[in-house]
Amino acid sequence: MGNTESVVVQKRLTRFRPEERPVIEGVFDRLQGGAGGPSGAPGKTPAGKTLTLEMLQSSMGSLAPDSMVRRIYQCMCRIDPGMAAPAASGKTSTPTASGVGREQLVIFLADTMRGTAEERAPLVLAMSQHGAGAAAVVTCEQVAEFLQDLISAVVQILVHRGRLQAWKPEKMGDGSLGVKLLAEQMCSELKPSDQGACDVSCLEDWIFRVSQVSLYLEMLVAEGLNVSLSSRLAPTLLPPCRETPWKELRCLLDLPVLMFLAPQLPDSYNAPWRLVFSTQLHGESFTRVVTGLTNCGPTLLLIKDTKGHVFGGFASHAWEVKPQFQGDSRCFLFTVFPRLRVYTATGYNQHFMYLNHSQQTMPNGLGMGGQHGYFGLWLDSEFGRGHSRARPKCTTYGSPQLSGEEDFTLDSMEVWAVGKPPEPEEGEEGQGKRSVLHMDPEVQAIMEMTGKTLHSQGFREPEEDQE
Incomplete structure (x- = not known):
């Protein structure tokens, strides 16, 4: 030299x-x-x-x-x-x-x-x-x-x-x-x-x-170039995935999109991702969506409309069925196609999450951002219809219209649990919310033999010793 x-x-x-x-x-x-x-x-x-x-x-x-x-x-x-x-x-x-x-x-x-x-x-x-x-x-x-x-x-x-x-x-x-x-x-x-x-x-x-x-x-x-340095740790670009029935699934996510979305979650949300609802696996039922959403902690919703647009939202809290807004400023909306973007809270209001069902006086459905009748993302309880309204932006998240048309028709939907599930309340010891299928395996076997569909099976929490 x-x-x-x-x-x-x-x-x-x-x-x-x-x-x-x-x-x-x-x-x-x-x-x-x-x-x-x-x-x-x-x-x-x-x-x-x-x-x-x-x-x-x-x-x-x-x-x-x-x-x-x-x-x-x-x-x-x-x-x-x-x-x-x-x-x-x-x-x-x-x-x-x-x-x-x-x-x-x-x-x-x-x-x-x-x-x-x-x-x-x-x-x-x-x-x-x-x-x-x-x-x-x-x-x-x-x-x-x-x-x-x-x-x-x-x-x-x-x-x-x-x-x-x-x-x-x-x-x-x-x-x-x-x-x-x-x-x-x-x-x-x-x-x-x-x-x-x-x-x-x-x-x-x-x-x-x-x-x-x-x-x-x-x-x-x-x-x-195979440069192995003692001070270098290989970065983990993907979150762990658990309990996903891949044989029956065609996921809306792909690896680059996952590489983008995962770092957008708050640092404390590092639990394995678990699929808790999919129209492909569980059918088109808002009741099933609610069953998948509740009691599983923070979630990521993905929706594809019939115009090909893919979008969704991150819910920082476990969803509760009630006629009030919930969540906090860690929630966000996002689009995947035709543009990959994230829209975070503006501080204008606290209308982060909304989930209501079977009420006569308040809107029934799932919403994120905006206000009743004018959500940044809304999925009606009459499954298959929704809207994304922003003229020009959603007040809560500053997001534009996410869907191909303001009032959209749903093509498919997935919900991923992305955080640690909430702890059972005192006195429940993890047993209070178990179904009869957990408590008596013989009942499950009899139902299967008689041709009954076990709708709740896909939504049960895993045992402690399972991956």
């Missing part, structure tokens, strides 16, 4: 613990040694020279789209070890001609895994560009394309590394659509110039505010 480059690299290495520095410095030689293919046979390139695109593909190919691998390679090639950042326009050679030097790789690893928003912004700029030439700005569309590749890689890592937390992608929604929705949502936080361009300062501000950019990038680099 030259003196200038050596100082830059040594400063980067100080970000890592002493026992981690040999790992970082050893990545270059390991990538060259593994370029011969899956068997790990040495490649044709002599050690100590440069890393080629093929060497990077050999390491990352199973965990990231080829387009993402090429973006990373292109970015590494543009790093000027003297400047410790991707070179400006006109100061870089064609990536395929030069390859990646040891110093470039160390700087890239340090900035993606331990860098600041200021240091990561030039890398994102370089990875968002097309072709060999370097540019000072990129468009929002180019950033969105980069994000789609990055999110796709993260999803592949979750699948290949067995970190799905019992979710079943093959039984869930279209993951490729979810990737586009999440990329668009993250891009919506960009603040480009009046001409729609994003320079380094724009990207720096964005990376600072949107933490997923750094999280996903670090995860891809660490997993794709």
